Amino acid sequence: MKKYIILSGMVMFLISCNQSQNIKNKALAAEQDQDFFSQNEARPARKPLKKLIFKNTDQFETDENLDRALLSKVASNLNIRYASIKLNETSSINYNDKTAFFVLTIAEHNKKMSKSADEEELGDYFQRKYLFVDRESGSIIAEEFDDNLGYYDNEAIRFSKSHILKDLVQLNEDTSGIAFYTEVSASSRIVLYSEQKFTILALADNEIKKYLYEYPIRLTNGDSNGSGTFQLETLETGMSFSGHKTHGFFDLIVTKNFSYEEAVEGDLENEIEGKTVLQTKKESQKLRFNGKEYVFNRDDRHRFLE
Incomplete structure (x- = not known):
């Protein structure tokens, strides 16, 4: 009888420990689920x-909205006259919270690409330039000319504004x-x-x-x-x-x-x-x-x- 009581007590003790561990596991799982849910709430789903x-x-x-205030800062940072920019052929867009992008058309007066006499009647040369700039200061992050889109004012081939x-x-x-x-x-x-x-x-x-x-x-x-x-x-x-x-x-x-x-x-x-x-x-x-x-x-x- 005494052995039976001791054996029963051991069984009850083991059951109690197992239940306690299950409760702890469930609590931990619930805490992890809540943490996962909170993280997903804080991090919106990707579109x-x-x-x-x-x-x-x-x-x-x-996007046809040209940021002229920022463009004025950009011109200063490029050391070019604002009046040299062909505004009707210049475009801009916000790339992210800190950066903007411009496709800039700049007039180069009396620039000759070669020594051909025919170029005397072609007029000014217009260069197309790509720019990434800081949205606050207008400082230049990256820039590059596109020679394929450069043209003379009076030549037979016409180039439009670059539409973003x-x-x-x-x-x-x-x-x-x-x-x-x-x-x-x-x-x-x-x-x-x-x-x-x-x-x-x-x-x-x-x-x-x-x-x-x-x-x-x-x-x-x-x-x-x-x-x-x-x-x-x-x-x-x-x-x-x-x-x-x-x-x-x-x-x-x-x-x-x-x-x-x-x-x-x-x-x-x-x-x-x-x-x-x-x-x-x-x-x-x-x-x-x-x-x-x-x-x-x-x-x-x-x-x-x-």
């Missing part, structure tokens, strides 16, 4: 990444890029040429990184008699991110829509009947990141024009 960059070039949402897209683009979960396009066109009624070049760049280690550089997103080619007769081939694109990554950056999906329009003006005196021809074709392309930039081969082939 889902936006895949669409633009559906077509007619539906761009651009309103929203930053997420190249991956941690890298935000600034996207903008610039249009280049011929100032002619006979030669029908224009092109929109698309660039995505970012600030990394205080350097400007051009991840996608001057990809042609809209292209027109053709000719006209200056009246109602013309033939014109047009490329329109859309661009979005794929869910797949290469070297840590999302692949880019480009949809291409080619169209061909031919119009002949009617001439009743010569018994020529007017006509219009319209043809379309669709293609797509995937651009992958090679560890430095998105790679593409420029395709200037005409789909309809001979």
Whole structure:
């Protein structure tokens, strides 16, 4: 009987210890759950990444608000006259809480790129410059000229303002890029040429990184008699991110829509009947990141024009 009582007591003691340990484990688990919940409350959930960059070039949402007060500080830090900046061809956007980005167009008076006598009538030379600056002081963090977008005031090829897209683009979960396009066109009624070049760049280690550089997103080619007769081939694109990554950056999906329009003006005196021809074709392309930039081969082939 005495052995039974002792054995029962030991069993009860072990059960009590086990229950006590279970209570402690539950309390610890509850504390960990509460801590995890608190951490997630303090750290808002990351927004889902936006895949669409633009559906077509007619539906761009651009940021046209130029920060002129900050630009004045930037001009002083660059040691250039504010009056030398072509304001209608200068754009800016806030990159983050501390940094802003500018695409600056600066007039270089009497600058000659070569010794050609023809350049005497070309006028001033305009340089395009990319700048990341401190939003408070306007001090320069990174800067770079783009010689491909430099032009003379009176030359036949025209360059538009670089239009910055309103929203930053997420190249991956941690890298935000600034996207903008610039249009280049011929100032002619006979030669029908224009092109929109698309660039995505970012600030990394205080350097400007051009991840996608001057990809042609809209292209027109053709000719006209200056009246109602013309033939014109047009490329329109859309661009979005794929869910797949290469070297840590999302692949880019480009949809291409080619169209061909031919119009002949009617001439009743010569018994020529007017006509219009319209043809379309669709293609797509995937651009992958090679560890430095998105790679593409420029395709200037005409789909309809001979």
